[in-house]
Structures are given as C-alpha cells and as structure tokens.
Amino acid sequence: MKSKNIIITGTSRGIGFEMVHLFANQGHNVLALSRNAQPVNNLHFENITSLAFDLCNGEDYIKVEEFIKSEWKHVDILINNAGTLLNKPFSETTFQDFENVYRTNVFGVSEMTRIVLPFMKQDGHVVTISSMGGIQGSMKFPGLSAYSSSKGAVITLTELLAEEYKETGPQFNVLALGAVQTEMLKEAFPDYQAPITAIEMAEYISDFSLKGNKYYNGKVLQVSNSTP
Template sequence: MTDETVLITGCSSGIGRATAELFLDDGWTVYATSRNADDITDLADDGARTDALDVTSNDDVARVIDRIDDEIGSLDCLVNNAGYGLYGPLEDIPATELHDQFDVNVYGPHRLIRAALPLLRVAEGTVCNVSSVQGRLSVPGGGAYSGSKFALEAMSDALRAEVEPFNVDVVLIEPGPVETNFQERAGSEADDLIPGNEYDWVYESIEDSTTVSGSLPITSTPEEVATTIHDAASVSAPETRYPVGRFARLVVNTRLLPDRVRDAVFGLVRRFA
C-alpha cells in the first residue's frame, strides 16, 4: 500500500481506464475522471474517487482540484490523458474544429497543470502528459492532431525546466497505435468534414489507417501504456520521454531523417493511393 495520490483524466475507456485500474491495484488513492461520471461508476466500485471532468471547463477543473486539496492536500501525479484525434487535410478543417482539437488536447492539459501545480509542489510530484508518436512526426491528414501533440510536447519541455527547482517532474508518454476506440472516433471525426476532390488520397490513407491499425502486430495494449505511466510516476528520476511500443520507437528514429526523404515517402503513398 502507498499513501500517494493520482488524478487521471479520460478514464471512461482505453488508456485512462487501464491506468486508473493499475494505480488502484498498487494502492494509490485514485481520482478517476471522465466527462460523464456514469461511465466510470465501476471504477468507483473498485475504490476510485470518481468525478465528472470536462477538461475544456475551467469550473470543472477548479472543482476537482479543490476537492483533492480539501480531501488530501497534495497530489503526487497528474495524468493528462483525455484527448481525441481530428484527421483530415488542413484545407478541409474549419478553424472552429481545429480550435476544439486544441481545446481538449492542449488547453485542457494546460488548465489542469496550472490548477494542480500548487498541490504537485507540495508532494514533489510528477506530471505525465499523454502525447503520441504523432507529437514527433506529422503525416498527411494528421496536421491538426499532430499540431496539438507537437504543442503539448513543446509545453512539456518548457514546463520541465520551469518546475525543476521544485522537484516536480514532467514526463511525456508517446504511444504508437493502441488497441482502443481512438481510431474509430478519429474516423468519425474525419467523416464529419466536407471533403473536396483534391485530397481523395489523404482520406483513403486515413480510412486505411483507422481500419487496420487496431489489428497490427505493432499495436500496443492500453495496459502496456498504463504500465509505462505508472512506472514513470513511481521512480524518483523518470525519463523525459517514453515511446511505447516498437512502432513508436521506430517513428521516433524516423524523425531523424531529412525532411525531403520523408516527403518523398509521402509522395509515393500519394501516387499509389
């Protein structure tokens, strides 16, 4: 058993749920949150302290952090997991939808970090920001999602140096494909766009990736990502970045290639689409 406390966003399914279950198994006090608290009642039955939390709501963020302050007075780990993927050619994505993507994936973690840092300083805790390999490498059709994850990575790098004097760690978790409903929602978001005729090959590549990624041998499980998060939160000197899975490590290395080489690969994809 431990007296440590963790706050996790996006616990209704996938990585967030697996992370909450793993921290519970290790005896942490777990604040598991989701936009709809009814989606995580089973986590409450397992011992988690559950709450409704929409990361785009300043009031929700303040209420949950105030609750932790009242009940515990400190916070050992914040896991910014809530997020979704918006895919499509940038020309076809309205600015309002791009804003919504950043509101959840970038502004949401920023809201939580600002509110939680006073409690994290007390515990000398850890911020775990769940990014993606697409926070290191952008592909056609992924500009909106990658843009949000690139931003999260940049903010994390700056934050890490800013809070180092307070012994607060900042960690980026960078999964590749994961066996969750993420790709299904990403495909749905792309279907809601009004496509032109100029980017048929981009939409075909999005459809292909959302169809096959969940069944690839390189796909990680939510439990594997959760284990990485838990390990990062449990050590005294965590790494700054944790690529999760073989595909993630490969993509990180691919980022070292010259831009023109990667562009040529995308060109081949376009010609064969």
C-alpha cells in the same frame, strides 16, 4: 509502496480506464476525470473518486481544486491522458476544428497542470501523454494536422515547465505513444490494427508515472515499436 494520490484525465475508456484499475488495485487513491464518469463509477473501489469533467469547461477545474483541498491536501501524480483525435483533410479542417482539438489536447493540459501544481510536492510527477506524430522528424500522416501539431505543442510545454520548476519540483515528462488499440484509434482509423493493447500501454504508463521522475525530467520518451 506508500499510497499515492493520483489524478488521471480521460478515464472513461481505453488507456485511462485501465490505469484507474491498475492504480486502485495497488492501493493508490485515484481521482478519475472524464466527461462520462459512469464507467469508472461502476468499478466500486473505495479509493477511486470519479468526477464528470470537461477539459473545455472552466468551472469543472474548480471542482477538482475543491476536491483536492477538502479530501487530499496534496497530489503526487498528475497524468494528462485525455485527448481528442481528428482525422480530416487539412483543406476541410476548419478554424473550429483546430480550436476544438487544441482546447482539449493543449489548453486542457496546460490548465489542469496549472490547477494541480500548487498541491504537488518537490518529488511530484506530471506525465503528459503525447503521440509519435508530435515528434519532430517522425513519420507524419495525412489528415492529422490538428491532432499531431497539438501533440507537438505539449511536448514543448513539458520541456518549458521542467525548466521553470527545476529548482522546486515537481518533475515533468511526456510519453509519445505509438499506435495503441483503443476505441479512439478505431474511430479515426477503422481498418488499422495496432500491435499494443490499451492494458499493455496502461501498465507501462502507470509504472513510469510512479518511478520515472527519479531518472527523467523535461524529457520526451518515444514509446513505440511500430509506425504509426
């Protein structure tokens, strides 16, 4: 397979960190973005660039744009993986709490996509990671009003972008994940043990990112064998 230029957000741990390994070992060029760049810096792959990046900081998007212009010229795949999970009763969830969750999970996805789109070709692929909690009609859980509603928002955003760019590309798809055993899940639900590991899900997402846009556009795929 021809080497691709791939941007992944949220790479300091969990699924994002594992995807960086997978793509790099396959010979692809990876731009790994996370507030903490150190874990990826320690990997020592020549085809990985790691930048300290905060989805809530407008100046950081300029760094990404400048990197693409100077180093790559184009992007083949964007994986919007970064997210924040808040488990808190709705009555205690403040305006600031909702804003913080949406700034990362929705506004960050929107702005990163907007910045990268001019560098993507017709066969490019934008993959956004959502959650089963964002699927209309799925089982919902107390405490996740901000998180799950934000994950529903990026599903609709993906459908809209696929429609808006259907004549020119790239393709847009969203994966609604079930429970995966990551640090983020453990922080929110300390006693829950998920049936899928981070590396197992990373393998699925990386493969879908490389090939899925041949078969899907503007679709949400439910990637879950359990509830939650």
